[in-house]
Amino acid sequence: MGAWRGLRVAFILGSLFMILLIIVYWDGVGGFNLYLFPDMKHNSLQSGCSRRMTMSTVSTVQSHASSPITAHTATSSSPIEAAQILTDEEQMKEESEDERIRFPAEDMEQEARKQRIMDVCSGKDVMDFPGRTRALDQIPIRELDHLIVDDAHQIIYCYVPKVACTNWKRVLVVLSQSLISPSTGKPYTDPEAVPPDLVHNSSLHLTFAKFWRHYGSLSRHLMALKLQRYTKFLFVRDPFVRLISAFRNKFERPNEDFYRQFGSVMLRRYGNVSEDLAETAAEAFAAGIKPTFHQFISYLLDPETERKSIFNEHWRQVYRLCHPCQVKYDFIGRLETLETDSKHLLKLLKVDQFLRFPSGARNRTETSWERDWFAQIPLTKRRELYDLYKPDFELFGYPRPDGVLHR
Template identity: 75%
Template sequence: MGMWRGLRVAFLLGSLFMILLIIVYWDDVGGFNLYPLQDPKHESLSSDFATELSLSPSPTRAQITFTTTTTGTITSSTNLIPEKPRGSAEEEVREDKQEHMREETRVEEKSQRSQPYLDDREQDVRKQRIMDVCSGDDGVEFPGRTRAFEQVPNRELDHLIVDDKHQIIYCYVPKVACTNWKRVMVVLSQSLISPSTGKPYTDPEAVPPDLVHNSSLHLTFAKFWRNYGSLSRHLMALKLQHYTKFLFVRDPFVRLISAFRNKFGRPNEDFYKQFGSVMLRRYGNVSGSLPETAAEAFAAGIKPTFEQFIAYLLDPETERKKIFNEHWRQVYRLCHPCQVKYDFIGRLETLETDAEHLLKLMRVDHLVRFPSGSRNLTATSWERDWFAQIPLTTRRELYKLYEPDFKLFGYPKPDSVLH
């Protein structure tokens, strides 16, 4: 009995001694860790994830984050960016060419973005000039300069065409590409049906030019009173405030030459009866009766001259009765630039670039293109020849009649004609 008791005591003491050894050397043993020993600077990787990572492209620039939970589960978030493989010499040359092309494209786009800024700057100059003349800073006086828009009679608003669908107002000026701009307005407003398709025209060049001058096709401010009654002026004010408003202008003397060539340089029955016959009787020293028709008159060599046309414009009787057809009426009387704050002032002399910029401004360049028809051949260089037979005093009187248009739209004084 004493022996067995001694053995049990020895066994217990041995067990206690082993337990004390385990406790003392626990940190060196590493505990009962199921994972391989790792560098203490890094976290543990699960064997599955480590295998997956080893099969993926070399993560030379990877950012890897791991979190070990108390249950032994590992969660990970990776943003692996594989290193670009080194290509052959031909591939490198091809990539250099592609990069060069991309750089050229960026330069071109930058140039295109800067171009509208230059156009906008020119528009600011044109608009500021109108404001200066209308405020009296230029010392030019003309009828209606200081009146408010509400004081403009309805009958004088018949050149302001309204497109409600695209929120556009266009004041058309005859002999300043107005036929093509009216075509554009017809396409945008879808106011004319093509007989061949049974649908509204989509191409301005396909719209017959003789039809676009039919006043029934266009909604103008002059028609508002009939359509909206007492609300018409209020609606006009709202549209003028929110719509894009534009017009195109031209050198005033060149416009006069163009109007004369178009209406009196060839037989035109309406203009012959209404204006040509009056010019011939007043200033032509025509004895006897005039031919009944323009065709007969032209066949007999009887037709108004440019000098007679100018005399008619300067006749106090003509001015007193305001018998100014729209083709030679001053632009300030057609479009009222002192009352309507236009967003865009285009010029016939820069028609193509102005038209392109305007369509983009109105956000309709994807719907319509300005017709690229033939340009009117009348040029500023013709003025000296056309005015050669006009007395100097008459030329100066004519300039005073159209001086507001010269000043408002920035056309230089025609010194070669006036001196």
């Protein structure tokens, strides 16, 4: 009898312990805050964002009412709590309607951009590309390294190099307070004051690729929860213009890292340069030797390039960086409408009263440059290049560059 009573006590204590673990776990799911520099100002920033979930996110959560979390919440809520939930939902609905009144054209454009992605990903446009139909769980975690997570403000940003990503990272640094200003000894509060060369330090940003190191076997589950709850956004650009911009930035002026890893390879493979090629970019440029745009395109189209390694992030296709068929983005911005889209997005995130999008130097590469830049590229290579980047053209609604693809 004593043994049986001991077993019952052990069972009850074990059950209580498991319930405590579950409570602690679910309490932390919505906001693992790993940032190292907390500050009192953070509270004011966060309070302004506490209800910035879009109605589409609310609808998604409500549609999962049969899940254990939602069912438990519904059954355990008192009438007062239930009334408060309804009040909060009504307020969010009113705020969402206010945003639609302020940005009717922008909202319609956003819906069109999101619908286009859904159509291409579903196969309605009769177009296939690698990874279109795979599940999120099938994407290697290392390929999720561009999805930056801000738990405090429930934001997920997929950054695309050469598409204003420096300035958007500066915004996230201010929101997360992850970088201290040496002049004030406090976190930066103005994105324009954040040194642009520092924001690309990977240690400043929590990305999905780091989840395994932090959360182990819970990583995939946490990713799914955050993707369901958080506001997700990215900014895109005409694919060919982005390529021109990447080439100008990395190969038209000395860049030691890119010269050693890519430029010297292009010169040896396609430039008929002898083995005594300069070891440094400074020496090569001083001798008047540097990669051409034609050599850059040849490198991108070379099957050997793809076999050896995945494209560098500066010219990797957006569909391979941000996985739009697996991640349902709430906002798709364009560099071509950066000022309008940024203002709209900051309002949706409820942070426009605390900061402004940096108005720094704008990348000057324009679509009108395409014909001149591709003039020396053989027509067959132009068409091969279009096929390589066609998914990005289709997914994000950029017109086929017929002026480049036809003589």
